[in-house]
Amino acid sequence: PSLKDVFAGQFKLGTAVLVNEIQNPNSPDAELVRKHFNSLTAGNELKWDATEPAEGQFNFTAADKIVNFAMDNGIAMRGHTLVWHSQTPKWVFYDRGGNLASKELLYARMKKHIDTVVGRYKGKIYAWDVVNEVIEPGDQKPGGLRNSLWYQIAGEEFIEKAFLFAHEADPDAKLFINDYNTNDPVKRQFLHDLIKRLKAKGIPVDGVGHQTHIGIEYPRVQELDDMIQAFRDLDIDQQVTELDMSIYTNDTDAYETFPTELQIKQANRYREIFDVFRKHSDQLSAVIFWGKDDLNTWLRTFPVVRNNWPLLFDERLQAKYAYWALVDPA
Numbered sequence: 001p002s003l004k005d006v007f008a009g010q011f012k013l014g015t016a017v018l019v020n021e022i023q024n025p026n027s028p029d030a031e032l033v034r035k036h037f038n039s040l041t042a043g044n045e046l047k048w049d050a051t052e053p054a055e056g057q058f059n060f061t062a063a064d065k066i067v068n069f070a071m072d073n074g075i076a077m078r079g080h081t082l083v084w085h086s087q088t089p090k091w092v093f094y095d096r097g098g099n100l101a102s103k104e105l106l107y108a109r110m111k112k113h114i115d116t117v118v119g120r121y122k123g124k125i126y127a128w129d130v131v132n133e134v135i136e137p138g139d140q141k142p143g144g145l146r147n148s149l150w151y152q153i154a155g156e157e158f159i160e161k162a163f164l165f166a167h168e169a170d171p172d173a174k175l176f177i178n179d180y181n182t183n184d185p186v187k188r189q190f191l192h193d194l195i196k197r198l199k200a201k202g203i204p205v206d207g208v209g210h211q212t213h214i215g216i217e218y219p220r221v222q223e224l225d226d227m228i229q230a231f232r233d234l235d236i237d238q239q240v241t242e243l244d245m246s247i248y249t250n251d252t253d254a255y256e257t258f259p260t261e262l263q264i265k266q267a268n269r270y271r272e273i274f275d276v277f278r279k280h281s282d283q284l285s286a287v288i289f290w291g292k293d294d295l296n297t298w299l300r301t302f303p304v305v306r307n308n309w310p311l312l313f314d315e316r317l318q319a320k321y322a323y324w325a326l327v328d329p330a
């Protein structure tokens with residue numbers, strides 16, 4: 001069965017891909033994407049370092065391939081991401097003299113970038129991660145905004161500008177604030193209050209994106225339930241934008257093969273988590289996996305190089321127990 005059909009009427013079911021996975025539309029990889037998913041995210045190809053590596057020099061070769069693949073196959077395309085501290089070229093933050101850019105220079109570059117990228121895909125990309133990971137990670141400084149170069153130059157206002165520019169460039173796109181560990185109570189509360197503040201000022205924030213890179217044990221399912229629940233009162237859309245489930249509980253273990261008991265544990269946990277998503281389907285417009293199969297997962301290089309099996313399909317694109325747990329939850 002097709003995953004998107006299983007969840008039809010509840011939320012879109014999506015995946016991230018890298019361009020090489022869909023380059024050949026007749027490949028098994030492309031076939032799998034078409035069969036199971038109705039939302040698509042570019043894993044890297046729409047990030048700043050990919051689209052504007054040098055000032056004013058835009059390159060959309062790879063991004064176009066993914067967007068065109070989505071359009072050709074009736075798949076809704078998500079945009080990831082416009083303003084982020086990572087995978088953003090250094091030149092964005094410095095002037096010609098090598099000093100930190102002024103606010104004005106930073107905003108001019110931000111506007112040019114957003115106009116060009118969002119404008120190019122106007123009407124094709126239904127949702128944008130306008131800002132990504134702007135909340136300080138709870139393990140460093142609880143609460144507060146991340147002390148990125150964006151923040152150092154412009155303070156909280158850079159977030160407002162990013163949303164305003166994106167809205168100008170495509171008034172119909174749904175604009176998201178995206179972050180990880182949004183189940184963490186301190187981080188979650190700060191994010192919640194930030195969105196509330198932005199909305200009170202009339203900033204066009206349409207939704208919150210929960211990346212949801214989780215492990216085989218944590219966060220507990222109840223914490224994911226609380227995560228969605230916590231944003232209900234804001235009257236915004238919610239999406240799970242980057243779901244995957246590492247089979248590890250630390251950065252040092254590494255398995256040669258995927259132990260059967262963990263395969264079963266993973267399947268059961270995925271089933272319980274999707275029960276929560278289903279329960280909140282009035283809040284959630286999409287659930288998107290960060291990759292489709294265990295070969296093409298960023299978790300084989302992050303946080304360290306090792307085997308990992310975080311997704312629904314294995315290295316040979318065969319459906320795992322985790323897949324069957326979702327299509328046949330009984």
Ligand code: XIL
Pocket residue numbers: 043044132211242298
């Ligand atoms: C990751 C990509 O999957 C990798 O290929 C790249 O090397 C680093 O970025 N949160 C995000 C994504 O918002 O953009 C990240 O993607 C994964 C974590």
